[in-house]
Amino acid sequence: MVKFYSMGENAVLAEFGTKINESVHKKVQAAANLLEIHKQDWMIEYIPAFTTLTLFYDPLKIISAEKRIRSLPYEFVCRYLERVFKELNSEKVVPARVVEVPVCYGNGFGPDLSAVAKINGLSEDEVVKIHSSRDYLVYMIGFAPGFPYLGGMSKKIAAPRKKTPRLKIPAGSVGIAGMQTGIYPLETPGGWQIIGRTPLEFFKPHDKEPVLLKTGDRVRFKPISLKDYQNWEDKRA
Amino acid sequence: MMTITKPGLLTTIQDSGRFGFQKFGITASGAADPLSHRLANLLAGNDEHLPTMEMTMIGPSMIFHKHTLISICGGDLSPTIDSKPVPLWRPVLVKEGSELRFSVSVRGLRAYLAVAGGFQVPMVMNSHSTSLTAKIGGFHGRTVERGDEILFNRPGALSRKIMSDLKTKLVHSFAAGKWSAGKPLFTKLNENLFIRVVKGRQFGLFTRQSRDSFFNSPYTVTSRSDRMGCRLAGEPLFLAKKQELISEAVNDGTIQVSADGNPIILLAERQTTGGYPKIGQIAAVDIPLIAQAKPGDRIFFRLISHEHAQQLFIEREMMLKEIKHGIQLKYL
Numbered sequence: 001m002v003k004f005y006s007m008g009e010n011a012v013l014a015e016f017g018t019k020i021n022e023s024v025h026k027k028v029q030a031a032a033n034l035l036e037i038h039k040q041d042w043m044i045e046y047i048p049a050f051t052t053l054t055l056f057y058d059p060l061k062i063i064s065a066e067k068r069i070r071s072l073p074y075e076f077v078c079r080y081l082e083r084v085f086k087e088l089n090s091e092k093v094v095p096a097r098v099v100e101v102p103v104c105y106g107n108g109f110g111p112d113l114s115a116v117a118k119i120n121g122l123s124e125d126e127v128v129k130i131h132s133s134r135d136y137l138v139y140m141i142g143f144a145p146g147f148p149y150l151g152g153m154s155k156k157i158a159a160p161r162k163k164t165p166r167l168k169i170p171a172g173s174v175g176i177a178g179m180q181t182g183i184y185p186l187e188t189p190g191g192w193q194i195i196g197r198t199p200l201e202f203f204k205p206h207d208k209e210p211v212l213l214k215t216g217d218r219v220r221f222k223p224i225s226l227k228d229y230q231n232w233e234d235k236r237a
Numbered sequence: 238m239m240t241i242t243k244p245g246l247l248t249t250i251q252d253s254g255r256f257g258f259q260k261f262g263i264t265a266s267g268a269a270d271p272l273s274h275r276l277a278n279l280l281a282g283n284d285e286h287l288p289t290m291e292m293t294m295i296g297p298s299m300i301f302h303k304h305t306l307i308s309i310c311g312g313d314l315s316p317t318i319d320s321k322p323v324p325l326w327r328p329v330l331v332k333e334g335s336e337l338r339f340s341v342s343v344r345g346l347r348a349y350l351a352v353a354g355g356f357q358v359p360m361v362m363n364s365h366s367t368s369l370t371a372k373i374g375g376f377h378g379r380t381v382e383r384g385d386e387i388l389f390n391r392p393g394a395l396s397r398k399i400m401s402d403l404k405t406k407l408v409h410s411f412a413a414g415k416w417s418a419g420k421p422l423f424t425k426l427n428e429n430l431f432i433r434v435v436k437g438r439q440f441g442l443f444t445r446q447s448r449d450s451f452f453n454s455p456y457t458v459t460s461r462s463d464r465m466g467c468r469l470a471g472e473p474l475f476l477a478k479k480q481e482l483i484s485e486a487v488n489d490g491t492i493q494v495s496a497d498g499n500p501i502i503l504l505a506e507r508q509t510t511g512g513y514p515k516i517g518q519i520a521a522v523d524i525p526l527i528a529q530a531k532p533g534d535r536i537f538f539r540l541i542s543h544e545h546a547q548q549l550f551i552e553r554e555m556m557l558k559e560i561k562h563g564i565q566l567k568y569l
Contacts, residue, residue, distance in 0.1 A: 005438050006543045008488040009521040009550040013438070020483060045257045047486035047509055054486035056256070059547070060554055072547045141262045142484060142510030145371050149484065185262075186371065205361055205373045211261040 002031075002085050004078045010044070012077050013054045014085070020050045020151065025139055026090035028053050029216050033093070038084045041065075042077075048215045049140045050149070055081070096218045098135065101183070101198050103174050103221045104229040105131075109197035116159045116176055116193050127195065130154050132221040136181065138213050146185035146203040146211035150219060153181045165191035172198045174221070185211070199232035238302045239352075241385040245297035245339060247464075250356050250375035250387075251505070253286040255364035259486075259509040266366035266374065269464050269505045270347050270528035272553075273311030276419035277351035279561055280308035280328050282396030282568075287355030288365035290381070292348050294531075296339020297381060301331045304407075306353035306392065306400045310419055312345025312529055318410045328414040330403035335410040345426055345529035353396035357388035369464075370506065398568040416567070418560045422553075425526060428534045429455075432523045433541045433549070437492060437515035439482070447474040447498075451516060452538050456500060460532040464506035466493075467527050469536065473498025476514060484512040490519035490527070502527050520546040522553045 005013045014031060017024030031053045035046055042061035047054045059073035071079075105128045106113045117124045136150035143149075153176070161177045166189060169175070173184045175192030184190060185202035202212045213219065224232075241248075251274065254267030268274030268291055275285040290297075296314035309316055309325045316323040316339050323329055323337065325348075331337060339348065358365050358376055367375025376387060392400065399414070406412040425431065440448065450472035461468045474494045487493065491503045493513035502519060503511075504527070519527060520541060530536065541549075 006435065006518070007438075007486065008435075008490055008518050009547050011486070011488050013486065018483075045259055047259050049485040049510055050483045052483075052485045054488075056259075056488075059550060063551065072544060074543065074547060140484065140510065141260065143262060143508055145261060145263045147262050203371070205371065210258065210263065210362060215260070 002082070002088075004081065006074050007054055009059055009073075011054055011056045012074060012081065013052050014081060015052045017051045020139065022137065023090070024051050025137065025216075026093045027088065029093045030088050030090045031085060032215075034084050034087060040080070047142075049142065093216070096137070096216050097214075098218045098220055099213060100220050100222050101200060102224040102228065102232065103132070103196040103198050104224050104226055105196035107226045109173070109229075110195040112159075112162070112175075112193035113195040116157060116195055119159045120157055122156070127157050128223055130157050131181065131195065132223050135218040135220050138215055138217040138219060140215050141211065141213065144184075144186055144188060145205075146213060148182060148213045148219065150181050153179055155179065159193045161191040162193060165189055169194060170197065172200065172202070174198060197229070199229050199236065201236070238386055238388050239299040239305075240302070241297055241299050241381050241383055241387070242336060243298035243338070244380065244382045245292050246295040247293040248297045248381040249291050249367040249369070250288045250358050250365060250381070251291045251367060252288040252365040254505065255362055255366050255368070255374065258362050262509050263362065264368050264370060264506055264508065265489075266364065266368045267505045268349060270311050270349070270525040272422060272525040273347070273349045273419070275557065276326070276560070277308045277310040277349040278355075279564055280310065280326065280418060281306055281351040281353045282328070282393060282399045282564070283351055283353065283355055285557075285561070287351070288358060288375070290350040290356065292339060292350070294342050294346055296348055298336060298338040300336045301333060303333045304400070304404070305331045305389070306396055306403070307331055307337075308351045309348055311348045312342050314342045314348045315340040316348070321410070323411060324413045324417070326417040326420040328399050328403065330400060330407055330412045332407060332410045342531065345423070346531050347528055352389045353392035353400065354390035357390050368506065395565065395568060402568070418564070422556075423525070423529070426529055430526055430530055430534060430536050431539055432526060432536050433520040433546065434492070434517040434538045435520065435541060435543045435546050437517040439514035440516055442476050442478070442480075442514055443494075443516060444475055444477045450474065452540055455535040455537050458530045458532050458534045458536065462532065464504055466504055466507060467502040467530060469500045469502070471499075474500060474516060482512050482514055484510045487511040487515070488518070490521060490524045491515050492517040492519065504528060520549055522546075522549045
């Protein structure tokens with residue numbers, strides 16, 4: 001069952017579950033696909049998240065188009081979405097795109113790799129092996145432009161946030177915080193344990209596709225050497 | 238064109254927001270007080286969504302190199318030309334070579350300067366708005382600085398009519414229109430603000446005492462407020478049961494409560510998603526008042542229904558439509 005909540009006079013949040021898992025994620029993805037198919041001129045944009053999808057709309061366009069319907073815009077939108085989401089079929093969600101993300105672990109790019117190894121009683125190589133041996137699902141993008149919330153990290157390499165956040169973490173840094181792993185698309189302050197860096201650009205504001213990852217993608221980290229990293233950088237330049 | 242002679246505290250170019258990219262984590266940005274932004278444009282004869290200059294607390298100074306039709310709306314940052322006060326909420330024709338100087342705010346926090354034709358800055362992801370966090374949009378993705386030369390687009394037909402009307406009255410360094418609009422929408426702006434709120438998605442998760450305090454005790458605007466959010470201090474608000482919430486979308490006017498129990502009202506430069514509990518949602522019509530609240534101002538939250546908030550929103554938009562038509566009718 002889908003539940004609706006108002007999020008101000010121009011947004012409605014649709015909730016598809018209350019737990020983070022792949023089955024709820026697929027429902028959110030299926031709902032987003034339905035909105036693409038049933039686009040209306042009063043729809044502005046939507047934000048998919050772990051268990052919810054929030055649609056932003058233009059109430060004035062609804063009022064001027066729906067003069068005969070004497071309901072308020074929010075009620076109109078809820079009724080419309082209820083109808084559209086009746087077709088919701090998460091089986092239909094197309095298999096995710098796999099995005100390979102090259103990472104140079106350690107080597108001055110991952111100042112906390114040794115700390116993560118120590119916390120878990122592993123060698124640095126073992127941490128790298130575990131981190132790069134499975135695919136991670138992009139549950140949602142948020143917090144910063146192109147920042148992916150990745151699910152599926154092994155408990156064996158979990159590590160708490162740093163007590164004192166760093167003031168500057170370079171763009172492309174790959175880190176661990178608790179049970180999560182992620183990539184910093186922009187240089188920002190942050191408290192994650194940084195284990196490596198990717199030469200890929202995750203936020204390119206002037207490109208047609210401004211961010212590298214989308215909700216529903218799967219990320220596969222591939223360890224690369226310092227030399228490979230530099231080659232990537234040279235190619236970019 | 239204008240040349241900036243003093244940058245002010247935080248001066249950026251903003252339009253009505255960057256939409257369509259929030260699903261990629263890209264902040265919507267746009268004017269923090271969208272109402273003053275839109276009114277400034279209308280009074281300069283522009284489309285209401287063209288980029289304007291947003292200034293905060295201490296405004297900039299600038300020289301106009303040509304006769305320019307402008308309008309200033311929102312907070313009163315004491316604008317003057319040749320030491321003579323320039324009125325807000327009106328079209329004003331500025332003589333070429335004149336310097337418009339803003340100073341410290343005497344009322345409100347943010348002023349919006351519209352120039353006829355709008356500021357000429359490139360579109361980035363469908364918007365002219367500056368995002369200081371992403372360093373994109375507006376004037377080179379940053380605040381306006383001393384020595385910057387900012388171009389304007391060619392004024393439209395309505396702006397040109399207003400200009401030729403005011404030109405006949407241009408004796409000194411500027412001439413202000415006899416008519417004004419928008420000022421009555423801000424009569425409630427003072428150091429005690431009564432703000433209408435709809436219950437948020439997690440309202441019920443707060444303790445009874447927190448829910449009581451939220452509507453019955455004042456919250457003071459702190460100096461840590463910025464374009465991302467208006468940060469408040471007051472009776473702390475706590476969840477009945479400590480729990481981690483799942484991140485989801487937030488909106489302008491969403492009231493989040495951080496772990497220390499203090500509420501934050503999200504504004505234009507907010508992130509796209511958040512994981513803090515949402516105790517309330519400011520009625521859209523009262524967001525401009527929050528954007529104009531100064532550190533030290535006190536906010537009293539008043540509960541209304543979501544239906545009522547929608548009705549207020551529709552009434553407000555109808556009023557803006559009337560203002561727009563009214564201006565057009567004057568220059569038929």
